[in-house]
Amino acid sequence: MTQPLTVAVTGAAGSVCQSLLFRxxxxxxxxxxxxxxxxxxxxxxxxxxxxxxxELEDCAFPLLESVTLHDSxxxxxxxxxxALLVGAKPRSAGxxxxxxxxxxxxxxxxxxxxxxxxxxxxVKVLVVGNPANTNALIAWANAERLSPSQLTVLMRLxxxxxxxxxxxxxxxxxxxxxxxxxxxxxxxxxxxxxxxVHINGQPLRRGLDIDWYREIMIGEVQLRGExxxxxxxxxxAASAAQAIIDHLRDWMIGTSTGDFVSMGVFSxxxxxxxxxxxxxxxxxxxxxxxxxxxxxxLDDFCKKMIRETxxxxxxxxxxxxxxxxxxxxxxxxxxSLWGSLDCAE
Amino acid sequence: MTQPLTVAVTGAAGSVCQSLLFRxxxxxxxxxxxxxxxxxxxxxxxxxxxxxxxELEDCAFPLLESVTLHDSxxxxxxxxxxALLVGAKPRSAGxxxxxxxxxxxxxxxxxxxxxxxxxxxxVKVLVVGNPANTNALIAWANAERLSPSQLTVLMRLxxxxxxxxxxxxxxxxxxxxxxxxxxxxxxxxxxxxxxxVHINGQPLRRGLDIDWYREIMIGEVQLRGExxxxxxxxxxAASAAQAIIDHLRDWMIGTSTGDFVSMGVFSxxxxxxxxxxxxxxxxxxxxxxxxxxxxxxLDDFCKKMIRETxxxxxxxxxxxxxxxxxxxxxxxxxxSLWGSLDCAE
Numbered sequence: 001m002t003q004p005l006t007v008a009v010t011g012a013a014g015s016v017c018q019s020l021l022f023r024x025x026x027x028x029x030x031x032x033x034x035x036x037x038x039x040x041x042x043x044x045x046x047x048x049x050x051x052x053x054x055e056l057e058d059c060a061f062p063l064l065e066s067v068t069l070h071d072s073x074x075x076x077x078x079x080x081x082x083a084l085l086v087g088a089k090p091r092s093a094g095x096x097x098x099x100x101x102x103x104x105x106x107x108x109x110x111x112x113x114x115x116x117x118x119x120x121x122x123v124k125v126l127v128v129g130n131p132a133n134t135n136a137l138i139a140w141a142n143a144e145r146l147s148p149s150q151l152t153v154l155m156r157l158x159x160x161x162x163x164x165x166x167x168x169x170x171x172x173x174x175x176x177x178x179x180x181x182x183x184x185x186x187x188x189x190x191x192x193x194x195x196x197v198h199i200n201g202q203p204l205r206r207g208l209d210i211d212w213y214r215e216i217m218i219g220e221v222q223l224r225g226e227x228x229x230x231x232x233x234x235x236x237a238a239s240a241a242q243a244i245i246d247h248l249r250d251w252m253i254g255t256s257t258g259d260f261v262s263m264g265v266f267s268x269x270x271x272x273x274x275x276x277x278x279x280x281x282x283x284x285x286x287x288x289x290x291x292x293x294x295x296x297x298l299d300d301f302c303k304k305m306i307r308e309t310x311x312x313x314x315x316x317x318x319x320x321x322x323x324x325x326x327x328x329x330x331x332x333x334x335x336s337l338w339g340s341l342d343c344a345e
Numbered sequence: 346m347t348q349p350l351t352v353a354v355t356g357a358a359g360s361v362c363q364s365l366l367f368r369x370x371x372x373x374x375x376x377x378x379x380x381x382x383x384x385x386x387x388x389x390x391x392x393x394x395x396x397x398x399x400e401l402e403d404c405a406f407p408l409l410e411s412v413t414l415h416d417s418x419x420x421x422x423x424x425x426x427x428a429l430l431v432g433a434k435p436r437s438a439g440x441x442x443x444x445x446x447x448x449x450x451x452x453x454x455x456x457x458x459x460x461x462x463x464x465x466x467x468v469k470v471l472v473v474g475n476p477a478n479t480n481a482l483i484a485w486a487n488a489e490r491l492s493p494s495q496l497t498v499l500m501r502l503x504x505x506x507x508x509x510x511x512x513x514x515x516x517x518x519x520x521x522x523x524x525x526x527x528x529x530x531x532x533x534x535x536x537x538x539x540x541x542v543h544i545n546g547q548p549l550r551r552g553l554d555i556d557w558y559r560e561i562m563i564g565e566v567q568l569r570g571e572x573x574x575x576x577x578x579x580x581x582a583a584s585a586a587q588a589i590i591d592h593l594r595d596w597m598i599g600t601s602t603g604d605f606v607s608m609g610v611f612s613x614x615x616x617x618x619x620x621x622x623x624x625x626x627x628x629x630x631x632x633x634x635x636x637x638x639x640x641x642x643l644d645d646f647c648k649k650m651i652r653e654t655x656x657x658x659x660x661x662x663x664x665x666x667x668x669x670x671x672x673x674x675x676x677x678x679x680x681s682l683w684g685s686l687d688c689a690e
């Protein structure tokens with residue numbers, strides 16, 4: 001029998017996990033490997049989580065070896081191969097963005113520490129809970145032993161949304177849209193970039209309606225999450241779960257030849273982006289390794305858009321500076337995270 | 346390209362469909378065939394449904410050819426290959442079971458008529474909404490042109506639950522539990538039958554703790570739905586969606602050799618069960634065709650349990666008699682549904 005995979009999930013009683021957990025248990029992203037689920041929630045959500053665990057039992061999944069429930073990351077992350085950080089504190093009415101950032105920073109600092117102490121040293125961490133990019137930075141900075149390459153941020157929902165918009169506009173199958181990228185922050189400054197797209201293997205450039213793309217599509221992708229809330233009355237859930245499945249499958253198994261996808265990864269200065277941010281780039285994956293696609297030509301419009309979303313991430317980082325333990329980072333070879341980053345990983 | 350499958354789903358904005366639709370769109374039960382989803386809801390739920398449709402767009406599913414939204418079965422069932430009748434009126438506080446039966450009978454009579462008129466003549470219909478067995482009877486009786494073999498009732502959630510209980514008790518993988526059956530009504534009279542079970546190909550009979558099975562397991566399976574509600578505060582949703590996927594996959598592709606599953610199918614008197622009921626039997630499937638497993642030995646205990654659930658279904662049928670159009674049934678060769686059924690299909 002293949003070695004089982006241990007997958008820890010935070011926010012496990014939330015709406016995304018209502019469908020995500022069942023797809024993980026069915027073996028979707030990981031193929032035919034036995035799965036152990038370690039589900040983590042706040043103490044007040046444990047009751048709903050127990051109900052979900054009953055439902056998981058009720059599916060008689062052949063690959064699901066065990067399900068354990070945890071009200072702390074310290075027990076939940078023990079020996080996990082994957083940690084899916086789905087939970088985050090949502091913004092409540094009247095709350096300032098800065099308070100949201102700080103509240104979540106504390107949560108992710110705690111989770112980062114626990115990951116560094118209890119997860120497998122080879123753990124792969126996917127950050128989903130918002131503000132996801134900055135949460136990833138906090139988690140990594142607090143996770144002793146973890147290299148930044150072990151963490152990625154979910155941008156696949158944005159990526160899939162952009163792909164959907166473009167394929168509907170062009171009247172082609174989403175499958176035929178390749179080399180799309182979403183750059184930057186998983187927030188409304190993100191930059192959906194259709195400039196390198198191939199349709200059925202051919203460059204789209206001349207076939208792209210530039211006015212529609214710049215005036216309509218970019219804004220619609222950036223604000224799609226809010227549009228869904230306005231129509232449905234609830235945040236995107238099943239589409240986020242699907243994006244997580246897609247992201248994990250690509251991360252584990254690999255992207256298609258010639259194509260790339262969007263993932264938030266640690267920047268070392270690629271494309272002039274400030275080092276020390278978790279920033280979404282076009283990437284390829286192979287056997288669990290993620291590479292930023294190099295050499296894409298960026299015109300002034302692209303550069304401006306990328307600068308804008310980078311500035312937002314720099315402001316976010318500034319707001320949570322106190323939770324980035326510089327000494328620990330220095331020990332790990334990141335002598336100065338906020339200047340000319342000297343990355344010795 | 347393979348011919349697309351058109352799948353109509355009622356109750357499409359409900360909790361089961363929050364995960365079901367995405368798994369259908371991902372091509373789970375139907376393999377690599379393009380899918381057209383025709384989603385049906387009551388007019389007052391169309392807003393939530395529009396939000397779900399946005400989320401389906403946001404997944405950029407390669408196989409999803411189209412999604413259309415309908416507030417009536419007459420348009421929603423047009424040319425469908427599969428109709429998944431998931432929606433039903435739930436029981437409200439203080440409502441009598443008889444009123445629930447009658448309200449749903451009217452809904453399913455209307456849906457049955459629409460299926461007979463607008464669906465493909467070869468349509469396969471899966472009834473999920475409760476009271477599912479009697480709803481299936483009503484839908485079929487009102488669907489001119491449809492043979493009862495074109496309808497099945499979801500019993501797979503009960504089946505999977507029973508498999509889960511047994512595998513946990515025995516400490517084996519659910520996969521190794523075969524030849525389990527759940528007989529009768531998708532209600533608390535259902536009979537989970539472990540008497541024919543094989544574990545890893547060997548008969549369990551002597552290894553089964555009969556007291557535990559009769560005193561504990563049967564009751565726990567029968568009342569599992571309520572237990573989930575009590576813990577979670579909501580009805581089973583994702584586990585029902587998983588059961589629908591499992592049911593459809595087996596129906597379309599076939600059951601494993603040597604194993605059987607439980608489906609509610611039209612009875613012609615098999616095992617002494619009254620003809621003209623949709624009753625759950627152990628079945629095998631092959632290329633879309635369902636066969637009731639013959640020749641299982643039933644001891645007195647089994648016979649008594651089967652009789653009990655049959656009696657409940659007969660009472661349900663009696664309560665909705667006015668919605669079973671005898672003349673139309675007579676034209677189709679069912680000269681007397683409620684006596685010695687003369688089945689000339």
